[in-house]
Amino acid sequence: MPTYSFEEYTQVTHVMHDDAAVAGKDRHRTIPGDRQPAARPAARPLRKAQRMEQYEPDSLSAAQRAAMRRSLTNGRAALTRRSLLRASGALALGGLAGLSGCGIPPARREGQGPAPTDHSAAEKRVAFSNWTQYIDLSEDEKRRPTLEAFTRRTGIAVTYTEDINDNVEFFGKIKPQLAAGQDTGRDLICVTDWLAARIIRLGWAQKLDPANLPTAYANLAPQFRRPDWDPGRAHSYPWTGISTVIAYNAKATGGRRVDSVTQLLDDPRLKGRVAFLSEMRDTVGMTLLDMGKDPGKVTAADYDAAIGRLRKGVETRQIRRFTGNDYTADLGKGDLAACLAWAGDLIQLQADNPDVKFAIPAAGYLTSTDDLLVPAGARHKTNAERLIDYYYEPPVAARLAAYINYVCPVEGVRGELARIDPAMAANTLILPDRATAAKSHAFRSLDSAEETAFEEKFAKLIGA
């Protein structure tokens, strides 16, 4: 039997580490004891030794090991709590000194400034940034037929990049260059109308030359001709129209039809399986329509009322989430029974899952557009204009609409589309008929202060 108990042995009598005399001896190690020296005064002299408890590889000499240990645990370079805190304190103080030198210059560019030189004639190319899956692909999904035909006809090479996933993120990405008046490397971008309005308002879009856009001017559908944020389409042309409607999974609702925002917000049988969109204008606009208000003339009071109605849905847990494009997967699986949805997605979704249905509310639905813009500083404006004009030729527009299934903003494509697929030409989600178009409403454009106030209220609603 050992004379000492395990406790006493580990705390008091174990061998001290002797740095000077280790050479040639076998390793000595200390087993750490209780870490409260105050309670056991005898342990106090051991404190320093207790820190030297790490395993050292045998290949180093005793002196090297001792040096390594010292440097790690009690040298100047030791990474300890104290040194870490001291360092962060110093950093914070140093940082404060440099604060007042900064500032963010006004984003708005006064006047248009000198127009950037157009290199279109010398450089036969154009860089086009678009959303993912927003252009027609060949059967093997390797080529883009309409773009290739454009290059064959005009000799202008198109650098097509699918680098837009989200309006606000894309704005965050291009903002620094545009604010500094630099080229973003993109000659043509495709953003949703409210962001296009903001970019135009800030003076970050180049004015288009109507002489280069004869087809687009002639063929633009009347309902898209007069947006209040870009009179006469001086800076922008729509790539597609977007209809926001209600979608539901018939299997998840037990075969019942869901066709109003009231139902989404109040039907107890849908509780926790309803989603709205994280795009403020779509969600609030649809709610406003349901309340009998016109989103095209929304006032601050109307807006607050709509937010209040949605907040109740959040608080009673009727609303599960506010989603971006990811509602499609949840709706297909039935995790969502009903939600607000973009019509173009629905046509594609229905092809895979016949349970997914859509309904246009009697109160009306919201339309918006994704618009093509030439950002300030772009080097190939004329080439970009020729590309826009090309996509307004009915055969090209029909081919695009048949593939991506969004609302076609071009007049006179019905015949062309019928030749590709008669069912599509009859689909009012792609080519709205008069009765459908009459129910469509657009959210009015907002000025900077309003936009901030509205977005802030909406951000609080969706919890971010």
Next chain:
Amino acid sequence: MTTATDTPPRAGAAAPAVRRRSARRRLVPYWLLLPGVLWLLVFFALPMVYQASTSVQTGSLEEGFRVTWHFPTYWEALRDYHPQFAKTLLYAGTATLLCLLLGYPLAYLIAFRAGRWRHVLLVLVIAPFFTSFLIRTLAWKTILADGGAVVGALDALHVLDVTGRLGWTEGDRVLATPLAVICGLTYNFLPFMILPLYTSLERIDGRLHEAARDLYASPAATFRKVTLPLSMPGVVSGTLLTFIPASGDYVNAELLGSTDTKMIGNVIQGQFLRVLDYPTAAALSFLLMAVVLVTVTVYIRRAGTEDLV
């Protein structure tokens, strides 16, 4: 190695050469430090100064922002978003605790019991990193889907009744609840807990365990008196590596959560990108940093370890 042997002995030339050599040698540490210092300066110090400045500015996107030393932004941010701060600490803290409970036995097993499987197991711990963070998080949406096998099993075992009463789940679903967010965080940060734990457990000398046995310590006492104290540095660095990034995470809350499970990262993202209120976003970032620093400091003091590695 000495300069005298590799420079030809020319009268009057040797001494300055030695001096030059030694001067150059003195500079070597600074040259070695340079890349790291530059890196920190450009990617840490400068952005910090910039953000600190933004947080005391006022203005709008169109008129520009100017430094007006408007400190109330901090107070307003805290007043409006303190529930999200509380949720952030709760979710990140719970996830860290779960990581520790799951990770410690695993690291222990790999370090002491795995034998020749040790390296295979370590690779398995790191393997999820070979796929994208987003894909892994999205996989959890499928795993926890309503009416899926996992949720069905939990429901049958009445686990959901318990978690539902605690407010962690809702009815018969897990997705879009706090539990889903915590599961996502735990899963995504588990390797950050296991690796430091493994490192500190692995270098414990097995003979210490033998010694403890020789001294009639029970296995429990051996663990309590030998293994656990020696692995404390690993526990501390593991919890820090898990807690700090978890409290800044917003992907899990965005994809697996719902409106009322949003963490402070989501708020910052929304303020920065959606509302374009850069001062509030910057102030929230600094508040988050302060909250994390205070939490971590208190924790390290309580953990009672002086070493962080």
